[in-house]
Amino acid sequence: MLLGTAPAHAAGYRYWSFWQGSGGQWAYATQGPGTARPGDGDVIGFRFAVSADSADAAKPRAAAGFGPVCDGTPAADGAKRVAVVLDFGTPADAPDGETPPKARSACARVGEDATAGEALAAVAKPLRYDSSALLCAIGGYPRTGCGEQVSGAEKGAESASPKPAADGGKKGDGGPSAGLIGGVAAVVALGAAAFWQARRRRG
Template sequence: MTPGPTASRPARTTLRAGLALLLGLLLAVLVAAPAQAAGYRYWSFWEREGATWSYATQGPAQLRPEDGSVQGFRFAVSAEADDSAAPRPKAAFAEICAGTEERDGRKRIALVLDFGTTADAPGGERPPKARTACASVAEDASAADALAAVAPPLRYDSSAMLCAIDGYPETGCGEQVSGAGGPSAEESSDAASPGSEESDSGSASGGGGPSAGLLVGIGAVAVLGVAALWQSRRRRG
């Protein structure tokens, strides 16, 4: 006997419920998939205490470091200050400033200049090798003064943001870059300083949610289950 419209209604209801479940699971996949965060390409400014780099709380034009200080600058793409990559070269004042003698009325500032990786470089440009320098400047000089003494030309924008050190990069200043991610293969292969290891790994996008593949698999199992239930009810009808 062919089931009538009333008998087929539960089957249609069950099928609609299954489709609704599938759509819900697909929506969960889209929500759970981590979005590529936008970042900014810029020079970050760091201070070194002992073996640790700390993101500077003042700009280089405002900070007036003491004699014997170690300051660092790193060019990279970062989404936030917490994700910024620290300078990679090992920084020790005694080594960097060993060839610069003390002078009355002057102070010595060790500078670590990390021009970043090719992955972070603007299109058509290649970053210079990282280097260190010792600036001998007036006692009241700022970190920007020390930087200008050893790495000209510097470039600033209209809001006094540091755009280029030693002419790098040639263009751009703090521009937004889509899809900011973790360290590149080049970054990972370089020897990191003790303080930079945490910063570099912190910028990697780990993604703590369930994987999209797992959710799709669950959805497929659910659809198969609904289909089997519908077939079973058709036979009973």
């Protein structure tokens, strides 16, 4: 997988992609954060960017290291610690009129059975979702928009083409947009997990 970001003039989708740390490096997640269950000492990352497909999906620029994020958070019985790395992207990938916040990391101490989505919710509120439970914003960014397609002619312009479906992204399916669809499916799963968690708490 290439390290570079998609150029601002390239056609693609503006969305949050989901990554997992593996051997100190970032790997594009093969599960959505609503189903992935990191263990104690694992690292997860989220990157906001315009991406055409998984080949040019931009990785978090911070290192995929657990220690620098969670060394100051003591372990606790019945809980696990997950390092959460948030990369809000570059000005070139930002929606018109918005400036990306500085990248940051936080240590989520959550229940032993918690998903990556629950770890994110523990440290990165406010989160924003659309009516289909698609994750649109982390930490309040961006203020508007949600997985919109950006045309090749003008950055920030929304194409009339439909958004990618959230039912693909199987590893090895060979489709040119498989990674992108997988990323959108991941945030849909995250939204569903957070919605379920909120209902459980209210109940």
